[in-house]
Amino acid sequence: MTGGGVASIAGRLAGRRGRSAPPLWAIPALATVALVLLPLIYLVLRAAQNGWRAYLGAIWTPLVGALVLRTVALAAGVVALAVLLALAVAWLVARTDLPGRRLWAVLGALPLVLPSYVAALVLVTALGPRGHLQQLLEPLGVERLPALAYGYPGALLALALFTFPYVYLPVLAALRDLDPALEESARALGAGPWRSFFTVVLPQLKPALYGGGLIVALYVFSDFGAVSITRYNTFTLAIYNAYRGLFDRTTAAALATVLVLLTVVLIAAEGRLAAGLRPSRQRPSRPAPRLALGAWRWPALVLVGGLALVTLGLPLAVLGFWGVRGLLRGDAVAGLLAAAGNSLVAALVAALAAVVLSLPIAIWSVRYRSRLAVFVERLSYAGFALPGLVIALALVFFAARRLPALYQTLPLLVLAYVIRFLPEALSATRGALAQVTPAFEEAARGLGRRPLAVLRTVTVPLVLPGMVAGGSLVFLTAMKELPATLLLRPIGFETLATEIWSYASEAIYGQAALPALVLLAVTAPPLYLLTIRPVLAGRNGG
Amino acid sequence: MKNRKDPHRSPLRLQLALVAAALSFLPLIAACSAPEPEASVVVYSGRNKSLIGPLLERFESEKGIRTEVRYGGTAELAATLLEEGTATPCDVFIAQDAASLGELSKAGMLKPLPAAVLGRVAPAFASPQGDWVGISGRARVVVYNPERIAEEELPKSLEEVGDPRYRGRFGVAPANASFQAHMAYYRAVKGADALAALLDAMVANEPQRYPKNSAIVEAVIRGEVDFGLVNHYYLWRALAEDPAAPGRNFTMPDPTAAFLNLAGAGVTSSNEAAVQLVEYLLADDGQRYFAQRTYEYPLVAGIEPPVDLAPLTPEQLENQIDFARIAEELEPTLEAIAASGLLQ
Numbered sequence: 017m018t019g020g021g022v023a024s025i026a027g028r029l030a031g032r033r034g035r036s037a038p039p040l041w042a043i044p045a046l047a048t049v050a051l052v053l054l055p056l057i058y059l060v061l062r063a064a065q066n067g068w069r070a071y072l073g074a075i076w077t078p079l080v081g082a083l084v085l086r087t088v089a090l091a092a093g094v095v096a097l098a099v100l101l102a103l104a105v106a107w108l109v110a111r112t113d114l115p116g117r118r119l120w121a122v123l124g125a126l127p128l129v130l131p132s133y134v135a136a137l138v139l140v141t142a143l144g145p146r147g148h149l150q151q152l153l154e155p156l157g158v159e160r161l162p163a164l165a166y167g168y169p170g171a172l173l174a175l176a177l178f179t180f181p182y183v184y185l186p187v188l189a190a191l192r193d194l195d196p197a198l199e200e201s202a203r204a205l206g207a208g209p210w211r212s213f214f215t216v217v218l219p220q221l222k223p224a225l226y227g228g229g230l231i232v233a234l235y236v237f238s239d240f241g242a243v244s245i246t247r248y249n250t251f252t253l254a255i256y257n258a259y260r261g262l263f264d265r266t267t268a269a270a271l272a273t274v275l276v277l278l279t280v281v282l283i284a285a286e287g288r289l290a291a292g293l294r295p296s297r298q299r300p301s302r303p304a305p306r307l308a309l310g311a312w313r314w315p316a317l318v319l320v321g322g323l324a325l326v327t328l329g330l331p332l333a334v335l336g337f338w339g340v341r342g343l344l345r346g347d348a349v350a351g352l353l354a355a356a357g358n359s360l361v362a363a364l365v366a367a368l369a370a371v372v373l374s375l376p377i378a379i380w381s382v383r384y385r386s387r388l389a390v391f392v393e394r395l396s397y398a399g400f401a402l403p404g405l406v407i408a409l410a411l412v413f414f415a416a417r418r419l420p421a422l423y424q425t426l427p428l429l430v431l432a433y434v435i436r437f438l439p440e441a442l443s444a445t446r447g448a449l450a451q452v453t454p455a456f457e458e459a460a461r462g463l464g465r466r467p468l469a470v471l472r473t474v475t476v477p478l479v480l481p482g483m484v485a486g487g488s489l490v491f492l493t494a495m496k497e498l499p500a501t502l503l504l505r506p507i508g509f510e511t512l513a514t515e516i517w518s519y520a521s522e523a524i525y526g527q528a529a530l531p532a533l534v535l536l537a538v539t540a541p542p543l544y545l546l547t548i549r550p551v552l553a554g555r556n557g558g
Numbered sequence: 559m560k561n562r563k564d565p566h567r568s569p570l571r572l573q574l575a576l577v578a579a580a581l582s583f584l585p586l587i588a589a590c591s592a593p594e595p596e597a598s599v600v601v602y603s604g605r606n607k608s609l610i611g612p613l614l615e616r617f618e619s620e621k622g623i624r625t626e627v628r629y630g631g632t633a634e635l636a637a638t639l640l641e642e643g644t645a646t647p648c649d650v651f652i653a654q655d656a657a658s659l660g661e662l663s664k665a666g667m668l669k670p671l672p673a674a675v676l677g678r679v680a681p682a683f684a685s686p687q688g689d690w691v692g693i694s695g696r697a698r699v700v701v702y703n704p705e706r707i708a709e710e711e712l713p714k715s716l717e718e719v720g721d722p723r724y725r726g727r728f729g730v731a732p733a734n735a736s737f738q739a740h741m742a743y744y745r746a747v748k749g750a751d752a753l754a755a756l757l758d759a760m761v762a763n764e765p766q767r768y769p770k771n772s773a774i775v776e777a778v779i780r781g782e783v784d785f786g787l788v789n790h791y792y793l794w795r796a797l798a799e800d801p802a803a804p805g806r807n808f809t810m811p812d813p814t815a816a817f818l819n820l821a822g823a824g825v826t827s828s829n830e831a832a833v834q835l836v837e838y839l840l841a842d843d844g845q846r847y848f849a850q851r852t853y854e855y856p857l858v859a860g861i862e863p864p865v866d867l868a869p870l871t872p873e874q875l876e877n878q879i880d881f882a883r884i885a886e887e888l889e890p891t892l893e894a895i896a897a898s899g900l901l902q
Binding site for chain 2: 079141144145147160244245247249257259260265341405408409412413416417420423424499502503505507508514518519521522524525526527
C-alpha cells in the first residue's frame with residue numbers, strides 16, 4: 017500500500033473535521049466498548065462450540081423466523097404507541113394552556129420507576145379477563161373482559177405505557193428548545209396548527225424521536241418480565257426457555273446472536289435516519305405561545321388523566337392493596353432497609369461509572385466525528401438489547417475462572433449494570449455535548465489549557481446537567497435490574513429487586529408489594545429532581 | 559496559565575474526588591464479603607428463600623457452620639454452575655427439580671454422596687450415580703375453581719384433558735420445569751407416540767398458557783380458567799394470602815397423572831460441611847420441616863405427610879420410576895413440547 021493510501025485511510029478515519037481523535041479520548045472509549053463487547057464474545061464462543069453446521073441448524077428454523085417477526089412486530093408496535101403518547105403529552109404540557117400542565121408533565125415521566133415485571137403483573141391482575149376491572153363491572157353484567165392483558169395487546173400495553181417516557185423526556189426537552197419564530201412564520205403564511213405542527217415542528221423533533229425510539233425498541237428486545245407475564249413469545253423469552261428447559265447454552269447463545277443481528281440492523285437504521293440531523297443548538301429567544309385548547313381541554317384532560325391513572329394510579333392501588341393486606345397480616349418488613357441500602361449503593365456506583373465512562377465516547381464521537389468514532393459509539397448500545405441473563409452468564413464465564421478475586425463482588429455487579437445501561441448515560445451526555453458549541457473548548461485550548469484541564473473546567477460543567485440526567489436514568493434502571501443482580505451480586509446481598517422477585521416468584525404478593533413500594537419511593541424523587549425538573553426548567557441539554 | 563491552583567475549580571475537583579472515593583470503596587466492599595476461615599458452606603438455592611431459608615438458618619445456628627446462600631432460579635443457577643465449572647464457589651446446590659441435577663451430574667459437576675445419605679430415601683428418589691438426592695416431593699394435581707366446575711366434572715386422567723368439553727377452559731405452564739418433568743415422566747411410561755398424541759390433543763383444546771404454576775392458581779381463583787395443571791402446594795400459598803379464595807386441589811386417579819416431582823440437593827465441592835448440610839435436610843427434623851412448613855411430601859419413610867394431603871401410595875414411594883430416567887427423557891420431551899406448538 018502506498019503512503020498516500022495510508023494517509024487517505026487515516027484521513028477518512030479522522031473524519032471530515034480533519035482532526036484525528038486524541039488517544040486521550042480514543043483509548044478510554046475503546047476500553048469501555050471492549051467491556052461492553054464481552055457478552056458478544058461470550059455468545060460467539062458458546063454459539064460456535066459445536067461447529068458452524070450446528071450453529072446454522074439452530075438458527076435456520078421456522079421457529080426462529082417466527083420469533084424474528086414476533087419480536088420486530090412487538091418492538092414496532094411499542095415504539096409507535098410510545099411515540100404517539102410521548103408526542104401527545106409533550107405537546108399538551110409544553111404548547112397548550114392545559115390546566116395543571118406542570119403536574120401532568122411530571123406524571124408523564126414517572127412510569128419509568130416501575131419495573132416491567134411489576135407493571136405487567138399489575139396490568140394482568142387489574143385488566144385480565146377476570147381481573148379487578150371485570151369485578152367492578154360485574155354488577156353491569158360483564159362476565160369477562162376480552163383477553164387484552166395477554167398476548168400481543170398485553171405485551172404492547174405493558175411495555176408502551178411504561179417505556180414511553182424514554183421518548184417523552186427528550187421530545188419535551190426538544191419542544192422547549194425550539195425557536196417559536198419558525199412556527200409563527202408557518203402560521204403567518206397560512207398553515208393551520210396541524211399543518212404547521214407536521215411540517216415545521218415534527219421534523220425538528222426527529223433527533224429526539226429517533227433517539228428515544230431506539231432506546232424503547234432495544235428495551236423491548238431485552239425485556240423478559242413483561243413478555244413472560246403477558247405470555248407473548250419473543251427472542252428473549254425463547255432464550256430464557258432454552259436455558260431453563262434444555263440447559264442448552266449453545267442454542268440459547270445461537271438465538272441471542274440473532275437478537276444481536278437484529279439490534280445491529282436497528283442501530284444502523286437509526287444512525288442512518290438520524291445522520292445529518294442536527295439538534296437545535298440555540299436557546300429560543302422567548303417561550304413559544306400556548307395554544308388555547310378551549311373545549312378541547314376536556315378530551316386532553318381525559319387523555320393525560322387516564323394515562324396517569326393506568327400507569328401510576330393502578331400500580332399504586334394494586335401494590336398498596338397487596339402491601340396493606342400483608343402488613344395487616346404482620347408480614348416481616350425487616351431486611352427492607354438493608355435491601356434498600358444495597359440497591360442504592362450498587363445503583364449509585366453504576367450510575368457514576370456509566371456517566372464517567374460515557375464521556376470519552378461522547379467527546380470522541382461528537383467532537384472528532386469519524387466513522388470509527390461513530391462505529392464505537394453505536395457498538396456501545398449492544399448490551400442494552402441483550403437479555404440480562406446473557407450478560408450475567410457472560411460475566412460468570414469470564415470472571416469465575418480468570419478473575420476469581422472479582423467474581424460475585426460488587427464491582428462485577430456494577431460492571432454488569434454499566435454494560436446493560438451505558439446507552440442511557442451515553443445518549444444524554446452525547447445530546448448535551450452536541451448542543452454545546454465547541455468554541456468554548458477551542459478558546460480554552462487556544463489560551464493554553466491542557467486537554468484534561470479543558471475537560472474539567474469547560475466541557476464537564478457545560479454538559480453536567482445532561483450527564484446528571486443520564487446518570488439518573490442509569491440509577492433508575494439499575495435499581496430495577498433483576499437477572500444479572502441475582503447471579504452476580506455478592507452472596508447474601510439482597511436488593512429491593514431481589515426481594516420483590518423472592519416473594520413474587522412464590523406468589524406471596526403481600527411481601528412482594530412492600531419492597532416494590534419502597535423501590536418506587538426511592539427512585540421517584542431522583543427521577544423528578546435530576547431528570548424531569550431540569551427538562552421542565554429548560555436546563556437540560558439532552 | 560497556572561490553572562492547577564485556581565481556587566474556583568474546587569467544586570468540580572470535589573466532585574471528581576467523590577467519584578474517586580466511591581470507586582475506591584469497591585475493593586473494600588469486596589473484601590468484606592470474602593468468606594471467613596471458620597467452617598462454612600456456600601449454597602446455591604433454586605428453592606425460594608421463603609421455602610428453605612428458615613431451615614438453612616436453623617442448620618447454621620445448630621451446627622455452627624456459617625451458611626451463605628445465593629438464591630436464584632434453578633435453571634439459571636444450573637447454567638451458572640456449568641459456566642463456572644471447577645472454579646465454582648458453590649458447595650451445595652439445592653434444586654427445585656431433578657432435571658437440573660441430572661444435567662449437572664452429566665457434566666461431572668457433582669461429587670458422590672455417602673451411602674448413608676442416599677439410603678435415607680427410596681432408590682427412585684436418588685441419582686443412580688449416587689451424586690444427588692431428593693429432599694422433598696410435590697405432587698402434580700388439578701387446581702380448580704369450585705364455583706365454576708364441580709369435582710365430578712374434572713378430568714380423571716391427562717388424556718381426558720384433551721376432551722372437547724374442556725376446550726379453552728384450562729391452564730398449563732408449558733415452559734415450567736414441573737410441567738416438563740411431568741411430561742417426561744409420561745413419555746417414560748407411555749412412550750414417545752403417546753406423548754405426541756397427548757400434547758396435540760392439549761394444543762387442539764386451546765389451553766390458556768401461563769408462565770408458571772402460581773399464575774395458573776391465580777387465574778383459576780379469578781375464574782379466568784376453570785382448572786389448571788399445577789403442583790399441589792401453590793394453592794395452599796394462595797389461600798394463605800386470601801383464605802376465602804375459591805380454589806381446590808384434585809388428584810387425578812390415573813397413575814400417570816398423579817406424578818410426584820422432586821426437589822433435591824447435590825454437592826459440588828469436597829467441603830465436609832456440604833455433606834453435613836445434605837444430611838441435615840434429610841434428617842427427621844428437616845423432613846418434618848418440609849411437611850409442616852412448606853406443605854410438601856417428605857421423602858424419608860415414617861415422616862407424616864402434611865395434613866390434608868393423602869399419604870404417598872406404596873407405588874409412589876417405592877418405584878413408580880427412576881428420576882434419573884426422567885432426566886434422560888427430558889430432552890426429547892422438550893423437543894416434543896416445542897414441536898406440538900404448546901410453547902407458542
